Amino acid sequence: xxxxxxxxxxxxxxxxxxxxxxxxxxxxxxxxxxxxxxxxxxxxxxxxxxxxxxxxxxxxxxxxxxxxxxxxxxxxxxxxxxxxxxxxxxxxxxxxxxxxxxxxxxxxxxxxxxxxxx
Amino acid sequence: xxxxxxxxxxxxxxxxxxxxxxxxxxxxxxxxxxxxxxxxxxxxxxxxxxxxxxxxxxxxxxxxxxxxxxxxxxxxxxxxxxxxxxxxxxxxxxxxxxxxxxxxxxxxxxxxxxxx
Numbered sequence: 001x002x003x004x005x006x007x008x009x010x011x012x013x014x015x016x017x018x019x020x021x022x023x024x025x026x027x028x029x030x031x032x033x034x035x036x037x038x039x040x041x042x043x044x045x046x047x048x049x050x051x052x053x054x055x056x057x058x059x060x061x062x063x064x065x066x067x068x069x070x071x072x073x074x075x076x077x078x079x080x081x082x083x084x085x086x087x088x089x090x091x092x093x094x095x096x097x098x099x100x101x102x103x104x105x106x107x108x109x110x111x112x113x114x115x116x117x118x
Numbered sequence: 119x120x121x122x123x124x125x126x127x128x129x130x131x132x133x134x135x136x137x138x139x140x141x142x143x144x145x146x147x148x149x150x151x152x153x154x155x156x157x158x159x160x161x162x163x164x165x166x167x168x169x170x171x172x173x174x175x176x177x178x179x180x181x182x183x184x185x186x187x188x189x190x191x192x193x194x195x196x197x198x199x200x201x202x203x204x205x206x207x208x209x210x211x212x213x214x215x216x217x218x219x220x221x222x223x224x225x226x227x228x229x230x231x232x233x234x
Contacts, residue, residue, distance in 0.1 A: 034221070034222075044222075114161075
């Protein structure tokens with residue numbers, strides 16, 4: 001149980017294009033999803049928190065117009081990197097938790113998406 | 119503000135050695151949760167353990183064991199008889215309790231290299 005998938009696993013795009021990353025909870029209801037960014041050999045940096053059916057809450061310094069997050073259903077959240085630039089190249093990881101279970105505090109992570117912007 | 123410190127950046131051991139990964143945390147909350155995650159080279163974070171602040175019992179799971187001590191604000195992780203497959207980056211993390219806004223604060227991670 002508690003499986004989270006991400007698609008695509010790897011994407012290369014040209015500067016100026018938009019990229020959408022999907023995060024799905026496969027066997028539980030993801031009432032809350034989180035999006036992280038990780039630079040090489042660094043820790044995870046929380047970008048935003050999204051609750052199903054409401055607007056995402058962004059961390060300080062994260063541009064909400066650049067990183068669009070949608071959490072329209074209990075099993076799917078999407079992160080769209082708009083007008084991507086080389087500095088957006090990174091490893092993006094989502095996580096999900098279900099607050100309606102006993103283990104509501106544990107976040108389960110997806111396999112990540114490597115984005116390379118040329 | 120919450121903070122997690124993993125002072126060991128990299129550790130290298132020979133297979134079958136025991137190794138302890140240190141984690142020290144700071145929080146003003148009286149109720150909180152501590153976690154360990156493993157990140158192998160593939161990148162996916164694998165959940166290893168969750169411990170709440172009211173449960174100081176040590177835990178053992180196979181070759182893994184965890185020592186939680188509130189007195190020293192530490193939550194250390196020991197791998198007994200390490201194996202090459204244990205090579206990964208290990209993250210300690212902390213979250214405040216309850217509600218939909220709980221966030222994880224990660225340490226900087228400890229890279230463990232197990233060689234033959």
